[in-house]
Amino acid sequence: MLSEREAVTASKQFLELSGRILHLSTGHLAHSSCLGQLGPTVSGLKGAFSRLLVSVLSVDVWIAFPELRMQSIEISGKYLFSGYFSGVLPHGYKDISEVRDIPDNQEVFVHPHTDQSIIIELLEYQEHVGDAVAAKYHFEDLASSNEASSSGNSEVISVEPILKEEISLQECSSAWFLTGRQLVAKFNEEVKNTVNIYLGLFRLPQYTTDIVISFNDPVVIHPLSSSATSETALDISTPSWTVEQFRLLLQTFRLLNSSVFG
Known part of the structure; x- marks a missing residue:
C-alpha cells in the first residue's frame, strides 16, 4: 500500500x-x-x-x-488558465469569465452571496524589487488600482514567508503571504467599505513572472454602499469564505504545463 x-x-x-x-x-x-x-x-x-x-x-x-x-470543509478542485495550472477553491464560487470578458492573465472568482472575491494574476516579474518587499509592492499596486493609495486608506498588517514544503508550486524561488486592509469604494460610489486583503505571492524569475493571488474580504460595509444588505436577506446556503480556505488555495496551487509562459 x-x-x-x-x-x-x-x-x-x-x-x-x-x-x-x-x-x-x-x-x-x-x-x-x-x-x-x-x-x-x-x-x-x-x-x-x-x-x-x-x-x-x-x-x-x-x-x-x-x-x-x-x-x-467543502472544496472544489479547479483547472486554471485553460489547464496550465490547478488549485482548490472555496466551495460555491462563481467564475466571472462565464459572464464577462476578463484579461487573459487573470482568473476571477466571486462568492455567490457576498462581495468576497479571489483573483489570480500572472504578472511581470519585478526584478528591481527584492523578495522580502515584493508582496508589499504588489499590495500597493493593488491599492493604486482601488484608488486607496492616499494616507489612511491602505495598511499592511503583516508579511510572512511561506515555506517551500508547505506549497505545491515548487518552481517558485520564494513565496509570501501578506495581510492588509484597504478602504475601497464599490464601482464609482463615494462611500468606502473596509476590505481585508490577503495576498499570496509566488516569484518565478526563470519565467519572468510574479503570480499574485488575492482574497478580498469586506468586513465593514458602509450603510450607503450598494453592498449594504440586511442580514435577513443573506443566503446562508454558501457560508462566507475563510482565510483558511484561501491558504488551502495557496498550498494546492500548482503549475501543470510551463508552456503557458511561452
Whole structure:
C-alpha cells in the first residue's frame, strides 16, 4: 500500500501527464478539418476527461490534507488558465469569465452571496524589487488600482514567508503571504467599505513572472454602499469564505504545463 506521501506524488504525476494529454489531444483536433463533425464528440470527451481530472485533484487534496475530512470543509478542485495550472477553491464560487470578458492573465472568482472575491494574476516579474518587499509592492499596486493609495486608506498588517514544503508550486524561488486592509469604494460610489486583503505571492524569475493571488474580504460595509444588505436577506446556503480556505488555495496551487509562459 502506498504511503500518503507516495500517493500525493503519484496523483501529482498523473495530473501533470493528463494535463499535457488534454492539451495535445484538443490542440491537434482543433486544427482538424473534421472538427465540424467531431466537435460534439470531442467536447463531450474533453468534458468527461476534465471532470475525471478534477475528481482526482480533489482526492489528491483529501489525501494531502486529511484534516479537511474531519472538519467537513467543502472544496472544489479547479483547472486554471485553460489547464496550465490547478488549485482548490472555496466551495460555491462563481467564475466571472462565464459572464464577462476578463484579461487573459487573470482568473476571477466571486462568492455567490457576498462581495468576497479571489483573483489570480500572472504578472511581470519585478526584478528591481527584492523578495522580502515584493508582496508589499504588489499590495500597493493593488491599492493604486482601488484608488486607496492616499494616507489612511491602505495598511499592511503583516508579511510572512511561506515555506517551500508547505506549497505545491515548487518552481517558485520564494513565496509570501501578506495581510492588509484597504478602504475601497464599490464601482464609482463615494462611500468606502473596509476590505481585508490577503495576498499570496509566488516569484518565478526563470519565467519572468510574479503570480499574485488575492482574497478580498469586506468586513465593514458602509450603510450607503450598494453592498449594504440586511442580514435577513443573506443566503446562508454558501457560508462566507475563510482565510483558511484561501491558504488551502495557496498550498494546492500548482503549475501543470510551463508552456503557458511561452
